[in-house]
Amino acid sequence: MGDVILQAVNLRKEFGGLIAVADVSLDVAAGSMHSIIGPNGAGKTTFFNLLSGRYKPTRGSVYFKGEDITLVPLYKRIHMGIGRSFQITNIFPNLTVLENVRLAAQATSDHTFNFWRRAAHFDHFIERALVVLDMVSLSEQIHTPATLLPHGGKRKLELAMLLAPDPSVLLLDEPTAGMASEQVPELIEIINSVRQREGKTIVMIEHNMNVVMGISDRISVMNQGEVLAEGTPSEIAANRTVQEVYLGELYGSVEEMAGGHG
Numbered sequence: 001m002g003d004v005i006l007q008a009v010n011l012r013k014e015f016g017g018l019i020a021v022a023d024v025s026l027d028v029a030a031g032s033m034h035s036i037i038g039p040n041g042a043g044k045t046t047f048f049n050l051l052s053g054r055y056k057p058t059r060g061s062v063y064f065k066g067e068d069i070t071l072v073p074l075y076k077r078i079h080m081g082i083g084r085s086f087q088i089t090n091i092f093p094n095l096t097v098l099e100n101v102r103l104a105a106q107a108t109s110d111h112t113f114n115f116w117r118r119a120a121h122f123d124h125f126i127e128r129a130l131v132v133l134d135m136v137s138l139s140e141q142i143h144t145p146a147t148l149l150p151h152g153g154k155r156k157l158e159l160a161m162l163l164a165p166d167p168s169v170l171l172l173d174e175p176t177a178g179m180a181s182e183q184v185p186e187l188i189e190i191i192n193s194v195r196q197r198e199g200k201t202i203v204m205i206e207h208n209m210n211v212v213m214g215i216s217d218r219i220s221v222m223n224q225g226e227v228l229a230e231g232t233p234s235e236i237a238a239n240r241t242v243q244e245v246y247l248g249e250l251y252g253s254v255e256e257m258a259g260g261h262g
């Protein structure tokens with residue numbers, strides 16, 4: 001395993017009496033694809049919100065490149081290089097694809113604009129936007145208003161907006177959600193090539209098991225706020241406790257159905 005780039009140590013989040021994340025410790029290796037899976041309500045999104053800085057933990061710590069960032073707010077973490085996926089609702093629908101990505105690059109820039117230097121920076125952001133739009137195969141649609149993109153195109157646009165400021169870690173929350181199954185392989189191919197060609201670290205919540213098993217280096221399985229198991233895809237696939245959690249869910253719903261008829 002390579003150097004640890006992002007680390008959670010005994011991270012906990014309570015909402016009133018509910019423990020959504022229960023003392024989770026997790027190491028993400030630099031350059032790896034680390035997936036987080038688990039049944040609904042397991043605490044995956046809450047855990048992501050603790051990594052991105054959207055939530056402050058009840059206790060525990062987050063380290064990025066060895067630095068304690070537990071109290072660093074979300075916008076500063078983005079500046080440091082932790083990119084959190086944009087939701088489709090963050091896209092400006094009437095702006096073009098290019099303008100959306102240019103704004104995403106610009107929004108996280110450290111430059112304070114001086115009028116005379118502004119034009120030069122503007123060109124720089126457009127150049128960056130064109131590079132990332134090429135990475136996500138949207139070069140042909142740069143002048144299309146975002147609202148006119150099909151759902152799969154909007155997901156690629158989100159990814160481009162996330163990549164625009166050149167983060168070293170990408171937190172992807174269900175990147176294939178809502179996509180038609182025939183569009184999934186292309187997006188996964190893009191995510192994989194971004195990781196390999198750009199050397200990015202990717203932490204991903206994903207429900208599609210084919211995707212998770214196919215591209216992850218490591219998988220952490222969450223259940224009821226805890227990490228139940230962690231390992232390579234083949235280790236996780238062979239793990240009995242993991243099988244029981246997923247099968248348990250299935251049996252639970254079968255029993256409910258049976259109960260409904262009884």
Ligand SMILES: Nc1ncnc2c1ncn2[C@@H]1O[C@H](COP(=O)(O)OP(=O)(O)OP(=O)(O)O)[C@@H](O)[C@H]1O
Binds near residue numbers: 015038042
């Ligand atoms: N802001 C909040 N306030 C109160 N409870 C919350 C909040 N966010 C999440 N929870 C609760 O915390 C638990 C974990 O939720 P979370 O959304 O993190 O799970 P998840 O694994 O991401 O689920 P899913 O796969 O359905 O998205 C759930 O019981 C949820 O109801």
